Amino acid sequence: MLRTETLSTSPNLPTPPMLSGGLPYIGHAIEFYRDPERFFRRGYQAHGNVFGIKLLGQPMAILVGPQEQSFFFKQTDKQLDMEKPYGFLAAIFGKIAFLGSHDTYQLHRPVLHSLFGREQMAGYLPVMSRVVGTWVDGLGERGEMELTHEMAELVKEVAGRCFLGDEVHERLEAAGFWEQYDALSASLDPLLYKLPLPKFIRRDAAKKKIRAILQPLIEERRRQPVADGFQHLLDQPDGGGQPLPDDIIASFFAALMFAGHETTAGQAAWSILHLIENPDYRMGVLEEIDRVLGKAAEVNHVHLRELALVNAAVQETGRLRPSAETLLREVKEDIELSGYRIPAGWFVMTSTAAAHFIPEYFADPYRYDPARFSERKEGAGFELITFGGGLHKCTGMNFARIEMSIILALLFRQYDLELVTPFEKIGVDRGGSSRPTRTLVRYMRK
Numbered sequence: 001m002l003r004t005e006t007l008s009t010s011p012n013l014p015t016p017p018m019l020s021g022g023l024p025y026i027g028h029a030i031e032f033y034r035d036p037e038r039f040f041r042r043g044y045q046a047h048g049n050v051f052g053i054k055l056l057g058q059p060m061a062i063l064v065g066p067q068e069q070s071f072f073f074k075q076t077d078k079q080l081d082m083e084k085p086y087g088f089l090a091a092i093f094g095k096i097a098f099l100g101s102h103d104t105y106q107l108h109r110p111v112l113h114s115l116f117g118r119e120q121m122a123g124y125l126p127v128m129s130r131v132v133g134t135w136v137d138g139l140g141e142r143g144e145m146e147l148t149h150e151m152a153e154l155v156k157e158v159a160g161r162c163f164l165g166d167e168v169h170e171r172l173e174a175a176g177f178w179e180q181y182d183a184l185s186a187s188l189d190p191l192l193y194k195l196p197l198p199k200f201i202r203r204d205a206a207k208k209k210i211r212a213i214l215q216p217l218i219e220e221r222r223r224q225p226v227a228d229g230f231q232h233l234l235d236q237p238d239g240g241g242q243p244l245p246d247d248i249i250a251s252f253f254a255a256l257m258f259a260g261h262e263t264t265a266g267q268a269a270w271s272i273l274h275l276i277e278n279p280d281y282r283m284g285v286l287e288e289i290d291r292v293l294g295k296a297a298e299v300n301h302v303h304l305r306e307l308a309l310v311n312a313a314v315q316e317t318g319r320l321r322p323s324a325e326t327l328l329r330e331v332k333e334d335i336e337l338s339g340y341r342i343p344a345g346w347f348v349m350t351s352t353a354a355a356h357f358i359p360e361y362f363a364d365p366y367r368y369d370p371a372r373f374s375e376r377k378e379g380a381g382f383e384l385i386t387f388g389g390g391l392h393k394c395t396g397m398n399f400a401r402i403e404m405s406i407i408l409a410l411l412f413r414q415y416d417l418e419l420v421t422p423f424e425k426i427g428v429d430r431g432g433s434s435r436p437t438r439t440l441v442r443y444m445r446k
């Protein structure tokens, strides 16, 4: 099929074919909530690269495949807008960065990017290495852990100590920041977020408490600066050359902890589970870790570059178990794509459950096979969308990848691990972003 990408549309083109099974008003919401992976794969099988669904009255075109995904990521914010579809995130964090208007995004973007510059990243690496190393050393000779919870706690510690610095992280911990944060995280819900349900009432109370915890710290640091991550964000000029106001700073911190924690915790846990479950690949990984790291106390940049099999394992987990499974935009002007007209007012959505399992791009796609990245260079274009693409491509991608590689390298260097919960019994918990359900892992120091 010849596919076209244009914004000047011909009115005679059909809108995308609607997937069967929609109910009056709620549309496909029940099927979507029950099993999103099966739902999107059914749509792709029935209609191919572009198909329509409805969720609570909102029509959406699902775009699958490199050409359609490239279109999704390359349009400007004015054509495909994020503000309305990500209203459920703005309800938690406020209208900051891409959760606000295009102008707000332009204003906040330099601050976001300043957190991931070369110098900042060089400062995060030893902190990650220290925090993960301390966790690994503290596990003891042998034992069992609930991996999903363990990763959530570890990744909080990494995010807090990297982005805030030790002092502020510890003060926030003591002031109950993370309990409030958990209420925010539990309120993630793309459809029902405007209803007066208990979890959203708790969300709004937590936002106020977080502000109350952060405000005195912000004021103290404005009077008496200290060189750390917290101060960096306070002092960093926005796109207009001004420091961010206090209320925006508080929102930024909550959002940053969320972005740095929620997404990475689940993928880190899945990376460990897949390695335990795949002994053949693991053998090469263990040999690589011993050869590259040896007994080194810290993981440095050179180690990271040479941990090719570990990095590929992280990437393959991102393909199979990405924490951001669907991305959304609102169509501002009619668009024409792949022979269809998608009218203004519709949403467009990507789906990793469909995109990452197309056999033309990923050989034997349901198989765990990191060599597809280390040897065969699959997914080098817009086929792989774990971290999005284009203007809004994940700013924290390198941070997250490095963190996950360090966790794998330091944990598997010291311990033999086995699953207590059988792999086939591990489900996907979509309470926040996607993560494994409760999983017990047994470990023994080598």
Ligand code: HEM
Pocket: 098, 112, 256, 257, 259, 260, 261, 263, 264, 267, 322, 323, 324, 327, 328, 385, 386, 387, 388, 389, 391, 392, 393, 394, 395, 396, 397, 399, 400
């Ligand atoms: C495994 C971990 C992660 C995954 C899978 C992930 C995924 C994504 C995806 C798919 C997007 C694009 C959203 C869209 O286009 O609608 C994104 C954006 C973003 N991510 Fe991540 N992310 C991860 C970790 C992180 C970390 C650790 C941070 C930093 C603390 C971070 C910060 C951001 C920010 C700030 C954006 C918005 C970029 C912009 O709009 O310019 N992410 N992430």
